[in-house]
Amino acid sequence: MHGKIFVVGTGPGDQEYICQRAIKAIESSDVIIGYKTYIELIAPFVDKNKLVASGMMKEVERCQEVLKLAQEGKTVSLISSGDPGIYGMAGIMLEIVHNRNSDIEVEIVPGISAASSAASLLGAPLMNDFVILSLSDLLSPWEMIEKRLHAAGAGDFVIGIYNPRSNTRVTQLTQAIDILLKYKKPETPVGIVKHAMRQHQEVTITDLANLDSHDIDMFTTLIIGNSQTEVLNNKMVTIRGYKV
Numbered sequence: 001m002h003g004k005i006f007v008v009g010t011g012p013g014d015q016e017y018i019c020q021r022a023i024k025a026i027e028s029s030d031v032i033i034g035y036k037t038y039i040e041l042i043a044p045f046v047d048k049n050k051l052v053a054s055g056m057m058k059e060v061e062r063c064q065e066v067l068k069l070a071q072e073g074k075t076v077s078l079i080s081s082g083d084p085g086i087y088g089m090a091g092i093m094l095e096i097v098h099n100r101n102s103d104i105e106v107e108i109v110p111g112i113s114a115a116s117s118a119a120s121l122l123g124a125p126l127m128n129d130f131v132i133l134s135l136s137d138l139l140s141p142w143e144m145i146e147k148r149l150h151a152a153g154a155g156d157f158v159i160g161i162y163n164p165r166s167n168t169r170v171t172q173l174t175q176a177i178d179i180l181l182k183y184k185k186p187e188t189p190v191g192i193v194k195h196a197m198r199q200h201q202e203v204t205i206t207d208l209a210n211l212d213s214h215d216i217d218m219f220t221t222l223i224i225g226n227s228q229t230e231v232l233n234n235k236m237v238t239i240r241g242y243k244v
Contacts, residue, residue, distance in 0.1 A: 003030075003070035005104055006077045007093050009084045009111020012197035013041030017117070022109045026077050031069055033062060034079030041198070042079065059089065063096045070104045083113040087134055087162060115160040118193035118221040121203045123235030125191060125223045130158035135165070135172045142172070149176050153183030158229065158238055161222035174212055180224065184208055191223040191236050192216065205236055 006025040011017040026032055026046055032039070036053035043051060054062050066078045080088035090108045097106055119126045131152045137145060152159050159180070164173045186209035194202040194217070206214060208224060216222070229238045 002104060003072065003074040003076060005066055005070045005093065005097070005106045006075070006109055007080060007084045007088075007090045007106065008077045008109045009080055009082060009088065010038060010042055011082060011112035012114075012117050013038065013081060014197045015042075015045050017112050017197050018042075019109070019111065022111060025107070025109050028075060029077040030074040032077045032079060033066055033069075035062075035081075038079050038081045041081075059092055060096070063089065063093045066093065067096055067100060067102060067104060071102065080111070081114075082117075083111045084108055085110065086113050086115075086132070114162060114196065114221045115223070117196035118160070118191060118223055121193055121196060121201075122191035122205065122223060123232070123237050125158055125189075125225055125229060125236040125238050126160075127238040127240045128158065128226070128228065129155075130160060131155075132160040132162065134162040135176060136163035136169065137172065145172075146175070146179065149179045150182075153180045156183070156226045158226045159222075159224040161224065163218060164220055164222050165216045166218045173216060177208065177212055181208060184224070184227070188227075189225040189229050189231050189236050192220060193223075194220045196221065205231060205234065 008022045008025050010022060031052060032046060032050045033052045036055060039051055039053040066076045069076045078089050078093055082088060084090040085108060094106060097104055115132055133148055188208040190206050190208055190211050192204040192214055225236060225238060229236060
């Protein structure tokens with residue numbers, strides 16, 4: 001008997017922002033597995049008897065358990081916040097299935113990314129070319145992240161920043177700001193979004209020079225404008241060039 005694996009993007013975590021395909025995948029699953037914080041977000045609208053939560057830094061073990069259950073004939077949903085293909089669980093799940101020479105079917109169900117959620121709350125900052133960078137150096141060396149920050153700054157991209165600061169990573173954001181100030185003006189608009197589409201949501205627009213003075217944590221997504229980004233009626237807008 002062969003089961004199936006869904007890698008489900010649950011977006012910000014609120015049911016209103018989860019696509020219908022994701023809900024159907026979850027409902028059709030025998031087991032729903034995910035990081036405990038994200039499991040808690042979807043718990044109010046799923047069968048709690050199907051939920052299995054695990055801790056942070058247990059991504060490999062989580063995917064191994066998902067594959068084991070699927071090989072036993074179960075349909076399993078692996079929960080990933082945002083979109084599972086953007087810093088999510090899709091890649092590692094596919095790697096493990098491949099490395100185990102398994103023929104289990106894996107379906108990736110997309111979700112609203114943190115960048116999209118933050119952008120919608122800020123206005124329209126992603127109207128032209130942009131890049132997304134994570135400041136977490138747990139899996140990527142800081143030297144590579146610095147290189148990418150320089151490239152993004154030199155290219156005048158709008159920049160989305162994931163994982164800007166944590167309890168143990170307190171200097172990386174300051175270093176990133178220093179790098180970007182080599183290429184961007186101090187008054188460049190920056191959006192700060194915490195807990196997008198969740199309880200305790202906060203949305204702030206500041207500028208690059210003052211960004212480091214704000215309270216920023218792992219639940220924060222930053223969007224740093226480019227040379228064409230303006231603040232119009234308290235909304236960040238990256239001007240694309242239409243004649244209006």
